[in-house]
Amino acid sequence: MPELEQFAAPGSEWWRSAVIYQIYPRSFADASGDGIGDLPGITARLDSLSELGVDAIWLSPFMTSPQRDAGYDVADYRDVDPLFGTLADFDDMLAQAHARGIRVIVDLVPNHSSDQHAWFQAALAAGPGSPERARYIFRDGRGENGELPPNNWQSVFGGGMWECVTEADGTPGQWYLHIFDATQPDFDWTNEEVREEFRSILRFWLDRGVDGFRVDVAHGMVKKEGLPDYTPPADADSMGGGEDDVPYWGQDGVHDIYRDWHKVLAAYDGDRALCGEAWMPTLHQTAMWVRPDEMHQTFNFPYLLTPWDAEALRAVIRESLDEFGAVGAPSTWVLSNHDVVRHASRLALTADNPQGEGIGPNSPGKPDPVVGLARGRAATTVMLALPGSAYLYQGEELGLPEAMEIPDEFRQDPTWFRTNGERYGRDGCRVPLPWTAEGPAYGFNDTGASWLPQPAEWAEYARDVEETADDSTLALYKLLLRLRREHGLGTGALVWEDLGADAVAFRRGDLHVAANLGSAPLALPEGAHFVVQSARFEGAALPVNAAAWYTLP
Numbered sequence: 001m002p003e004l005e006q007f008a009a010p011g012s013e014w015w016r017s018a019v020i021y022q023i024y025p026r027s028f029a030d031a032s033g034d035g036i037g038d039l040p041g042i043t044a045r046l047d048s049l050s051e052l053g054v055d056a057i058w059l060s061p062f063m064t065s066p067q068r069d070a071g072y073d074v075a076d077y078r079d080v081d082p083l084f085g086t087l088a089d090f091d092d093m094l095a096q097a098h099a100r101g102i103r104v105i106v107d108l109v110p111n112h113s114s115d116q117h118a119w120f121q122a123a124l125a126a127g128p129g130s131p132e133r134a135r136y137i138f139r140d141g142r143g144e145n146g147e148l149p150p151n152n153w154q155s156v157f158g159g160g161m162w163e164c165v166t167e168a169d170g171t172p173g174q175w176y177l178h179i180f181d182a183t184q185p186d187f188d189w190t191n192e193e194v195r196e197e198f199r200s201i202l203r204f205w206l207d208r209g210v211d212g213f214r215v216d217v218a219h220g221m222v223k224k225e226g227l228p229d230y231t232p233p234a235d236a237d238s239m240g241g242g243e244d245d246v247p248y249w250g251q252d253g254v255h256d257i258y259r260d261w262h263k264v265l266a267a268y269d270g271d272r273a274l275c276g277e278a279w280m281p282t283l284h285q286t287a288m289w290v291r292p293d294e295m296h297q298t299f300n301f302p303y304l305l306t307p308w309d310a311e312a313l314r315a316v317i318r319e320s321l322d323e324f325g326a327v328g329a330p331s332t333w334v335l336s337n338h339d340v341v342r343h344a345s346r347l348a349l350t351a352d353n354p355q356g357e358g359i360g361p362n363s364p365g366k367p368d369p370v371v372g373l374a375r376g377r378a379a380t381t382v383m384l385a386l387p388g389s390a391y392l393y394q395g396e397e398l399g400l401p402e403a404m405e406i407p408d409e410f411r412q413d414p415t416w417f418r419t420n421g422e423r424y425g426r427d428g429c430r431v432p433l434p435w436t437a438e439g440p441a442y443g444f445n446d447t448g449a450s451w452l453p454q455p456a457e458w459a460e461y462a463r464d465v466e467e468t469a470d471d472s473t474l475a476l477y478k479l480l481l482r483l484r485r486e487h488g489l490g491t492g493a494l495v496w497e498d499l500g501a502d503a504v505a506f507r508r509g510d511l512h513v514a515a516n517l518g519s520a521p522l523a524l525p526e527g528a529h530f531v532v533q534s535a536r537f538e539g540a541a542l543p544v545n546a547a548a549w550y551t552l553p
Contacts, residue, residue, distance in 0.1 A: 287323040
C-alpha cells in the first residue's frame with residue numbers, strides 16, 4: 001500500500017479538534033445521596049475532568065422529565081429536573097466548568113417529548129383536528145372502526161410504534177406515533193409552531209452560556225410523506241444505520257431544520273456547535289449532516305460499529321477523512337456512548353449483537369474481559385491519534401467493561417420491558433461510576449444508594465486505584481490526551497504506512513502510530529522509540545491487540 005496523505009478539514013473553531021467527554025448525569029456523581037447522579041455531583045468532580053485533559057463535556061438530559069426513558073422524555077425543556085438539581089445548580093456548574101477552560105454541550109431531544117409535556121396533555125384534551133394535536137403526529141386508525149394502527153411500524157424499544165388514545169367521551173380515538181416508548185410522542189416537524197418553539201428553546205440555553213447542543217435522534221424528526229408500511233430486517237440495529245430508505249430515518253426534510261438552527265447559533269459568539277446523533281447507512285450520507293450551513297459535528301457511527309478487523313478499520317478511517325473532508329467538516333470519532341455496549345467489551349464479542357440489544361446473563365458470545373480491555377485500550381490509542389474531534393464516554397478512561405450480570409429485577413431500560421426480556425437494552429453501559437475502591441457505592445455518593453447495582457469488580461476499576469498505577473487505563477488516557485494536545489493531532493495530515501495486512505499504521509508528523517489486529521506479534525521498524533504503549537512490552541514487536549505511538553531516528 002503506497003503512502004497516502006489525508007488531511008483534516010481546515011479551520012480554527014474549537015469543535016474541529018476538541019476531545020469531548022460525555023457525562024450521563026444520573027450515573028456520574030451523586031451529591032444528594034439519593035442514588036441518582038446530579039449537577040452538584042458533576043460540579044464537585046470537574047477537577048478530575050480537568051486533570052484528564054478534556055476540552056468540553058456533553059451532558060445527557062437533565063431537563064424536567066418523568067424519567068420513563070432516563071430523561072430522554074422531556075416534560076419541560078427550560079428547567080432542570082429536581083432529581084438533578086435546579087437551574088441555579090446548572091448555572092454554577094457551567095460557570096465552574098468555564099473557569100477550568102471546559103466548554104459545556106447540553107443534550108436536546110427534539111424528535112419527541114414526554115407524554116407529560118403541557119403540549120401533549122393539551123393535545124389529548126383538545127381532540128381530533130385541533131391545533132394542539134397538530135403539534136404531534138396523530139392519525140386515524142385503519143380497520144372498520146379505526147381499531148388498527150395507521151401502519152405497521154415497530155418501535156425502537158419493541159412493540160408497535162402507535163398508541164391509541166381514549167377520547168373525552170371515553171371511546172377509542174386517534175393514534176399517535178412514538179418511535180420510542182409510548183410515553184414519548186413524536187412532534188410533527190412540518191408544523192411551524194414546533195419549529196418556532198425549538199428556536200426559542202435553543203436561545204434559552206444559549207443565553208445561559210452553553211457552548212452547543214448534542215441533538216438526539218437527529219435523523220428521525222421528519223417522516224416520509226404518507227407514512228408507508230415498512231418492515232426492517234430482523235438483524236437491524238435499533239437506531240437504523242444499516243438500511244436505506246427507512247421512512248422514519250434520514251428523510252431529506254431534516255436538513256432544513258438544521259440549516260435553520262445553524263442560523264440561530266451563528267447569531268451568538270464563541271463558535272457554538274451542533275452535534276448530531278444520526279445513524280445513517282453510509283459515511284457519505286452521514287457527512288450530509290455537516291455541510292457548511294448545517295450541523296458542525298455528527299457522530300461517526302460507521303467507525304464505532306467497525307469490528308476488530310484491520311482492513312475494515314483502515315477503510316473506515318480513510319473513507320471518513322474523505323467524506324467529511326469533502327464537505328469541510330471534521331470527522332467526529334467515537335467508540336462508546338450511553339446507547340451501545342462499552343467498547344472494552346464490544347470489541348471482544350464473539351456473536352452478533354445489534355446496537356441497542358445489549359448483553360446480559362444469557363447472551364451468546366460474551367467477551368473475554370482481558371481481550372476486551374486490551375482491544376479497547378488499543379482502539380482508543382488509535383482514535384486519539386486521528387485528526388478531527390473525539391468523544392469519550394464516562395468510565396471508558398477507567399477501562400470499564402459492560403455490566404453484564406445485572407439481575408432482572410433491577411433493570412430499567414424500556415427495551416427490556418417492551419420486548420418482554422428478549423433484549424437487555426442499555427442498562428449495562430449506564431451503571432454508576434466507581435470513584436473509590438472502598439466506601440459506599442464506590443464513591444458515587446456517601447450513602448451507598450445506586451439506581452443500578454454496581455458489580456463487585458467495580459472496585460478494581462475505581463479512579464483512586466487507577467490514579468496510583470502507572471499502567472492503568474486512566475494513566476493511558478491522560479498520556480494520550482496530553483500528547484494529542486502537545487503534538488496538535490486534532491488537526492493536520494495523516495500519512496498512511498504499510499506494516500502488513502493485520503496492522504493499522506499511519507504517521508502524524510514525526511509520530512508513528514501502529515495497532516496490531518492480527519494473531520501474531522507485529523514487527524515494527526528498527527530503532528522505534530516508544531512514546532505510548534497501550535500495553536507494556538519490551539523489544540520492537542507489537543503484541544497482539546496492542547497499539548503504540550513511536551518515533552524513529
